[in-house]
Amino acid sequence: MKYLxxxxxGAIVGALMxxxxxxxxxxxxxxxxxxxxxxxxxxxxLSYSAVPVDAIAxxxxxxxxxxxxxxxxxxxxxxxxRKTTVLVTLLTNSxxxxxxxxxxxxxxxxxTNLLEGDALIDSAWHIxxxxxxxxxxxxxxxxxxxxxxxxxxxxWNSADSWRGTWYGVTTTGPTALGTARVSGSSGRFAGMxxxxxxxxxxRAYSALKGPVSITGSLTIAVTELTAD
Amino acid sequence: MFKTFIIGILSxxxxxxxxxxxxxxxxxxxxxxxxxxxxxGGNTESFHTNLPDDRILAGGTGVDKAIPxxxxxxxxxIAGDTQTELFKIxxxxxxxxxxxSRISSSGAGSGPIVEWTLHLPARGSLYVxxxxxxxxxxxxxxxxxxxxREFANLVGSVNERFIKSDDEQGDESDFEGRIELVTxxxxxxxxxxxxxx
Numbered sequence: 001m002k003y004l005x006x007x008x009x010g011a012i013v014g015a016l017m018x019x020x021x022x023x024x025x026x027x028x029x030x031x032x033x034x035x036x037x038x039x040x041x042x043x044x045x046l047s048y049s050a051v052p053v054d055a056i057a058x059x060x061x062x063x064x065x066x067x068x069x070x071x072x073x074x075x076x077x078x079x080x081x082r083k084t085t086v087l088v089t090l091l092t093n094s095x096x097x098x099x100x101x102x103x104x105x106x107x108x109x110x111x112t113n114l115l116e117g118d119a120l121i122d123s124a125w126h127i128x129x130x131x132x133x134x135x136x137x138x139x140x141x142x143x144x145x146x147x148x149x150x151x152x153x154x155x156w157n158s159a160d161s162w163r164g165t166w167y168g169v170t171t172t173g174p175t176a177l178g179t180a181r182v183s184g185s186s187g188r189f190a191g192m193x194x195x196x197x198x199x200x201x202x203r204a205y206s207a208l209k210g211p212v213s214i215t216g217s218l219t220i221a222v223t224e225l226t227a228d
Numbered sequence: 229m230f231k232t233f234i235i236g237i238l239s240x241x242x243x244x245x246x247x248x249x250x251x252x253x254x255x256x257x258x259x260x261x262x263x264x265x266x267x268x269g270g271n272t273e274s275f276h277t278n279l280p281d282d283r284i285l286a287g288g289t290g291v292d293k294a295i296p297x298x299x300x301x302x303x304x305x306i307a308g309d310t311q312t313e314l315f316k317i318x319x320x321x322x323x324x325x326x327x328x329s330r331i332s333s334s335g336a337g338s339g340p341i342v343e344w345t346l347h348l349p350a351r352g353s354l355y356v357x358x359x360x361x362x363x364x365x366x367x368x369x370x371x372x373x374x375x376x377r378e379f380a381n382l383v384g385s386v387n388e389r390f391i392k393s394d395d396e397q398g399d400e401s402d403f404e405g406r407i408e409l410v411t412x413x414x415x416x417x418x419x420x421x422x423x424x425x
Contacts, residue, residue, distance in 0.1 A: 003232045010236020015244040017237065057285050057299060057314075070298035074284045078316065078324040079257035084349045086314060086327055088285060090302055098306040103314070103329040107349035108254040115248050124353040124376065126329045126345035130308030131337040136345060136355035138376040174376070183374035185357045187338025 023152075028117030028144065034169050034197045034219060035177045041194075041221040045094040046127070048102060050087075050200065050214040056101070057088040066210035083108040091127065091218075100129030102218075109140065119144040120172070125218065133187020137196050137218065139180030140173035150205045160207040171197045182220055196220040256350040262320040270384060270414030275346065277315040277328070279404040284314035284327070309334050315407070317346055326351075330407075332360075342368060344388070344409065352377030354411070356386045366390060372413060384413035 036043065052058035052069045059068040061082045062075035076084055084107040091102045102125055109120035125137035145168045154162035171180050175195060184192030197219050204212035263271045277283070280295075287294050287301040288311030294301055301307065310333045317326040326348035334340050340360035347353045358370030367389040375382050392405040 002229060006229045006232040007236035007239070010233040010238075011240030011243065012236075013233075014237035014240025014242075016240075018241050018244040018248075021241070056287065056301065057296075059284060070296050070300075072296040072298060074296070074316070076316075076327065080259055080323070080325050081316070081327055081349060083254065083256060084327060084347070086284070086329075088287075088312065088314065088329075090306065098302065101302070101307055101310060101312055101331070103312065103331075103345065105327060105329075105345070105347035105353065107256070107347070110252060110254050110256055110350075112253045113249075114253055115245060122349070122352075122377070124345060124347055124355075126331060126343070126355070128310055128312075128331045128333065128341070128343075129338070130306075130310060130333065130335070133338040134331065134341055134343055136353075136374050138353065138374065181374075181376075183355060185343065185355070185373050186335065186341045190339075 022114060022117070023148065025117055034199060035179050036195065036197050036219055036221045039195075039221045044220040044222070046091040046099060046102070046218045046220070047094070047096075048087075048089040048091050048216050048218075050216045051211045052087070055087055055089040058085070060085040064210075065208060081107075091129070099132070100127065102127045106141075111140075114144075117144045118142055119147055121170075129187070131187075133189035134185050135189050135192075135220070136183045136185070137180050137220075138174065138183075139171050139196070139198060141170040141198065142172045143170060146170065146200060146202070150202055151207075154205045154207040157207070161212070162205040162207075163203065166202040167199065169197055169199045171199075179221075192222060194220055194222045258350045259319060259321075259323050259325050261351070266412060266414075270412060272410060272412045274320050274408065274410045275317050275325070275328075276406045276408045277317055278322075278406050280402065282316040282318070282324075284316065286311075286313045288312060308336060317348070317409075334360075342370075342388075344386070346409070348378075352379045354379050354386075356409075358386070358388055372411070379413070381416050382413040383416045384411065386411050 059073045087104040091099050093099045104125050106121050106123040109122045112120045121141040127135040150162050172178050179195040182194035182196045199217045202214045206212050263273045289304040289309050313330045315328050316324045317328045319325045328346045330344050332342045342358040342360050344356040353376045355374040357373045358368040362368045369387050387410045393403045
């Protein structure tokens with residue numbers, strides 16, 4: 001009997017140790033360098049604020065810590081879209097000048113595998129830049145590093161907040177190089193196929209309200225023009 | 229007994245790891261895909277959005293009533309004459325299966341556009357380009373420009389039409405009508421009209 005109790009006590013300790021091992025897993029590296037850093041292609045940089053109240057609109061299922069904005073926007077409460085968020089935001093260029101409108105859909109991915117440090121999001125951007133044209137960006141994002149270095153420390157902090165400087169590349173696919181797939185359809189992007197990478201620059205996060213000072217960037221490398 | 233405790237720790241860690249591996253962390257709710265097979269190959273599927281209930285957002289320069297209340301839309305110098313709408317998307321059984329954006333513009337700088345992005349969380353996304361001007365029947369036709377996951381290797385056409393409320397529910401409710409999107413898609417390596425063009 002004492003051996004059984006000893007084994008049970010060990011099993012409980014082992015099960016509790018697993019999350020700690022996953023949190024400190026040295027094999028999960030944070031991609032800090034964009035795969036497009038050495039690209040010889042022309043780059044288009046688009047930035048946006050990831051703070052919902054700085055956006056044009058943001059909505060989710062209404063039960064999350066991050067509240068929808070504006071207050072009266074419809075919530076995504078239906079079972080099929082409960083794990084989805086939508087952000088409508090102004091996109092600015094590298095000089096901070098407004099370029100156009102972006103709509104970002106993001107859904108929790110069923111390929112999420114915490115054992116391998118994959119907290120995946122399937123996201124899609126619908127972008128319209130009045131002077132340039134329109135784009136669609138399909139990507140898979142891994143937010144594990146964001147959760148690991150920002151969200152969890154904020155929750156454990158007695159002030160329910162995190163402050164610091166954190167930069168990370170969130171895009172992990174779907175291409176073999178870990179970049180997003182871009183399809184252009186009008187203006188100078190008509191017929192274009194390209195790759196993109198999204199990154200996050202965080203300075204402040206509240207465990208109660210979500211992002212306080214976080215900027216997202218979408219870097220698009222034009223690789224080829226395809227005739228449709 | 230200490231050895232048993234150590235074995236217990238290993239066993240517990242392995243069991244918890246197996247649990248994490250075999251039990252999905254995310255399980256998206258799925259509705260059955262209501263797809264009809266076309267006579268000439270491929271398949272067709274119908275989506276719609278009921279107005280005004282399924283409209284999440286409507287913004288743009290010159291839009292009489294922005295939705296939702298409190299929406300601050302950027303000025304014309306930034307967004308041009310772009311009209312952006314967000315909707316919940318329903319399948320043929322009137323069940324919400326996703327969300328979608330519709331962006332239209334006369335495109336002074338880059339040409340006129342009418343585009344949809346449909347995002348179905350359990351299945352993937354579709355990026356649709358439509359003809360800016362509707363035909364005589366008020367219908368816009370267009371094509372699938374890009375798809376993801378389930379729609380990644382598909383090509384084909386998409387038609388949009390607005391069905392007024394009189395056709396369905398009369399004047400007794402605030403139901404304005406519905407926007408219907410009908411896709412006719414085929415594998416990109418299969419035979420289709422689009423391939424021969």
